[in-house]
Amino acid sequence: MNDVIETILAHRSVRKFEDKKLTREQIETIVRCAQAASTSSFVQAYSIIGVTDQAKKEKLAAVAGNQQYVADNGHLFVLCADLHRHDVIREMENADMEESIKSTEKFMVALIDAALAAQNAAIAAESMGLGICYIGGLRNNLDEVSEILQTPKRVIPLFGLVVGYPAKINNQKPRLPISNIYHENVYQQDQTQFQNQLQEYNETIQQYYRERTGGKRSDTWTGQIATSFEKKNRMYMNDFIKKHDLNK
Incomplete structure (x- = not known):
């Protein structure tokens, strides 16, 4: 290396x-x-x-x-x-x-x-x-x-x-496993496998937060993402871009 x-x-x-x-x-x-x-x-x-x-x-x-x-x-x-x-x-x-x-x-x-x-x-x-x-x-x-x-x-x-x-x-936040990011030849669409991989990653992230916060935090990655996306942040962006006469 x-x-x-x-x-x-x-x-x-x-x-x-x-x-x-x-x-x-x-x-x-x-x-x-x-x-x-x-x-x-x-x-x-x-x-x-x-x-x-x-x-x-x-x-x-x-x-x-x-x-x-x-x-x-x-x-x-x-x-x-x-x-x-x-x-x-x-x-x-x-x-x-x-x-x-x-x-x-x-x-x-x-x-x-x-x-x-x-x-x-x-x-x-x-x-x-x-x-x-x-x-x-x-x-x-x-x-x-x-x-x-x-x-x-x-x-x-x-x-x-x-x-x-x-x-x-x-401490460094653990990233998604390579198997969840890297696809060969075609996009992997086995949803059961996909969800199992995400659940395993959730457990890794929970352990990371427990260690970082002394047990005060143990949320999952999928839970974080779901909460974040539900907030509908910065929904003005399309109008802002159009105002600059871009992305037409």
Whole structure:
């Protein structure tokens, strides 16, 4: 096993950081690693906004559900799907690109490009001895996030990535077994087997929470997911995307 694989397999989210900022060199290295990720047809349909203004970080922390580690960290990156750049290209090249820019396919390309870049950035940061945590809570109110970050039309802030020197590291959450994730040749649809695998995973997760909380918590993974999906969070998203003239 090499160092890269060890870094990937050791991942865990960090939510408490030392009061120490990343250097400019560290930030630029992480961004360069993000840019080294694969990008569909060389489209590069994403942007990264580094937030150093503490007042802005506090506002974003409030949007994300008052998660203080969004404000208190070594550096906050916000990953954005970005097709504004391609609007600029359309004007520069006087090209008939409007329908393509608005298409679901190009919107998916932007989402995928941003996610690939983000994971490269995360692995780079962790390889430097830093901790990271993704912040999906920014999507609680994208109108406010867009105003704070002054993003133009066709730029969609997707999630944050907080990076810093870990002050506390939790035990690693067990992932689903490979047999529940990896399918060969066709999608496995034996529902009895599927449910048995999920039940076994529930028992693993229950044990994880019992050990982490001293027996105060023992919920299952399927129970967590069912409760989460019942809440119907961020149902405004389709309207927000359409307002940016995307995913048409």
